[in-house]
Amino acid sequence: MSASYIELQSRTPERTDRDSLFLLYRPLCGQDAVILYETLMSLSCRLDRIEPEQLLRLSGIGSGRMEKARKNLEMFGLLDVYTEPVSGRLLYAVNPPLDVSRFLRHQVFSRLLLNTVGSEQFDRLMQFFAVGASVPEGWMRQTADIDPEPLEREWSEEKEQSLQKLLPARDTAGFDWEKFYRNREYLFPVRMRTRANEELIANLARLYGLSEEQMVKYVSRACPPPMKILDQEALKNIIRSERRREFLDRQDPFENAPVLFLQERQKGAPVSDADRRMLEKLSQEYRFTGPVINELLDYTMEQTNGALPGKYVEKVAGTWARLGLDTREKVRDWRKKQTAQALQGVRKRKGLQVQPDSVFSGRLPDWYNDRGRQFASEEERQQMLKQIEDIKKNWKV
Numbered sequence: 001m002s003a004s005y006i007e008l009q010s011r012t013p014e015r016t017d018r019d020s021l022f023l024l025y026r027p028l029c030g031q032d033a034v035i036l037y038e039t040l041m042s043l044s045c046r047l048d049r050i051e052p053e054q055l056l057r058l059s060g061i062g063s064g065r066m067e068k069a070r071k072n073l074e075m076f077g078l079l080d081v082y083t084e085p086v087s088g089r090l091l092y093a094v095n096p097p098l099d100v101s102r103f104l105r106h107q108v109f110s111r112l113l114l115n116t117v118g119s120e121q122f123d124r125l126m127q128f129f130a131v132g133a134s135v136p137e138g139w140m141r142q143t144a145d146i147d148p149e150p151l152e153r154e155w156s157e158e159k160e161q162s163l164q165k166l167l168p169a170r171d172t173a174g175f176d177w178e179k180f181y182r183n184r185e186y187l188f189p190v191r192m193r194t195r196a197n198e199e200l201i202a203n204l205a206r207l208y209g210l211s212e213e214q215m216v217k218y219v220s221r222a223c224p225p226p227m228k229i230l231d232q233e234a235l236k237n238i239i240r241s242e243r244r245r246e247f248l249d250r251q252d253p254f255e256n257a258p259v260l261f262l263q264e265r266q267k268g269a270p271v272s273d274a275d276r277r278m279l280e281k282l283s284q285e286y287r288f289t290g291p292v293i294n295e296l297l298d299y300t301m302e303q304t305n306g307a308l309p310g311k312y313v314e315k316v317a318g319t320w321a322r323l324g325l326d327t328r329e330k331v332r333d334w335r336k337k338q339t340a341q342a343l344q345g346v347r348k349r350k351g352l353q354v355q356p357d358s359v360f361s362g363r364l365p366d367w368y369n370d371r372g373r374q375f376a377s378e379e380e381r382q383q384m385l386k387q388i389e390d391i392k393k394n395w396k397v
Contacts, residue, residue, distance in 0.1 A: 005051050007091045008044040020097040021078075023125060027116050028109070029072035032061050036069040037078055040094045075146040076109070082139035091139060100129040105196035107229055112151055114163050160193075175202040179212040188219065188230075197230050199284070206290055207283045208239055209257025218242075240276065254328065258283070258293040265301065278310055286317050291328040296320065299335060 026034050039059040043050055056062075061069055073079035077098070082091040097103070104110045104126075114122045177198070181188065205215050222235035253261060258279045263271050271279075282293050300313050325331045 005049045005089075006055065007049045007089060008040065008047060009091065009093045017096050019129075020100060020103060023128070024100065024103050024109075024113060025076060025078065025097055028112050029076050029078070030069065032065050032069035033072040033076075033078075035059055036061060036066070037073055037094070040079070040092060044092075044094055071144050074144040080141060080143045083142055084139060091136075105194065107192060107194040107197060108146060108151065110194070111155060111159070111163060114159065115151065115154060119162055175205055176212050180216060184216065188223075192223070192230055197232070200232055200235070203280065203283050204236065204239055207257060207279055207293075208259055209290060210239070254291050254294045254298070256290070256294065258290050258297065261290075261294045262297055265297070274310070275308060278308070278313060282313075282317055286321055288317070288320075288326070289328075292320075292326065292331055295328055295331045295335070299331075 021034060021037065036059050039055070043055070043058070056066060059066070070079065070081075074081060078095055080093040080095060082093065083089065084091070098106065098109070103113075113125075117125070180201070181193075201215055201219065204210065204218075205212070210218070218235060218239050219230065221238055222232075223230045253264060256264070259271055259276065262275060262279070263269065279293060282288050282296065283290075288296065296313065296316060297308070300308060300316060304312060320326075320331065320334075323334065325334055
């Protein structure tokens with residue numbers, strides 16, 4: 001620590017942060033690292049900078065152990081270290097621990113924890129839990145990254161299977177993993193085949209209408225050889241960028257990927273980030289297929305004159321989920337019934353009786369195109385004209 005002082009930055013901790021820190025992080029990064037983390041959190045709530053020597057005294061960690069403790073915090077994402085190139089000043093950005101769910105889905109942390117505490121203790125932790133800081137512009141990130149190679153040398157298929165049994169079940173129906181993984185051990189090794197990665201890959205494929213082979217291409221770009229993990233945000237950005245103005249040539253637009261369906265409805269205009277997140281939520285949380293999402297978009301825009309208010313979309317999505325409308329056929333039947341009920345209500349208010357089965361008969365009445373129809377008498381013709389005029393006067397849209 002050659003800097004004259006260290007600038008501190010953090011956010012207000014939550015109660016669950018300490019649970020995660022002591023029960024999940026401590027077995028991995030060690031007691032000294034936890035003490036240093038707590039010291040930095042306490043100081044950053046009261047000070048915006050501190051001298052390195054003062055930090056040593058307050059933490060009670062010797063200078064020889066301080067460096068190791070700091071590196072451990074960096075490797076596990078609890079601390080980011082930045083330097084200002086001109087003055088050489090240091091900035092410590094103290095990050096909150098991952099919550100339990102995100103920690104257990106982390107492709108390295110979850111495996112390290114299982115490898116460290118064993119299956120029995122790992123299972124106890126699962127039962128117990130029941131399952132970033134703003135940096136000034138111009139600062140360069142110098143945080144140490146965790147090296148997964150030691151774990152990879154010790155990790156085995158047996159340990160992977162043990163971990164997968166302990167984690168919550170996944171839902172990636174419709175994606176052919178055998179085809180995706182075939183002869184690709186080097187591109188996508190076992191340690192990267194986590195539930196979080198697989199769910200993301202399957203959801204993006206469903207959302208953007210991508211095949212397994214196409215996803216292989218995009219995934220390979222999101223985890224180039226120098227990297228040890230799949231960069232999930234990079235994968236999302238790559239797919240969003242390349243699929244921005246692509247349209248699938250299908251007769252039925254409802255069979256397109258939801259992003260392309262919505263973009264087509266917008267006359268080719270790019271889909272906003274907020275709408276993309278909404279589509280991802282419909283796919284990931286509600287587990288809707290692409291055609292069902294497209295039907296939901298069409299129904300919502302029909303009800304709101306082309307708008308897509310998020311709260312209304314979620315309200316409709318919740319209704320469909322409760323009713324079990326998980327296929328396009330079920331959704332269309334529901335929409336027909338809704339339309340029929342609405343038409344009946346309107347016409348009853350106008351004094352007209354309509355048979356429910358006649359609303360969607362599948363074809364127009366025989367008389368619709370019968371332009372050569374003759375009236376039996378002039379009286380009948382005048383009576384028909386009078387009825388038409390009455391309807392025109394009384395009918396309001």
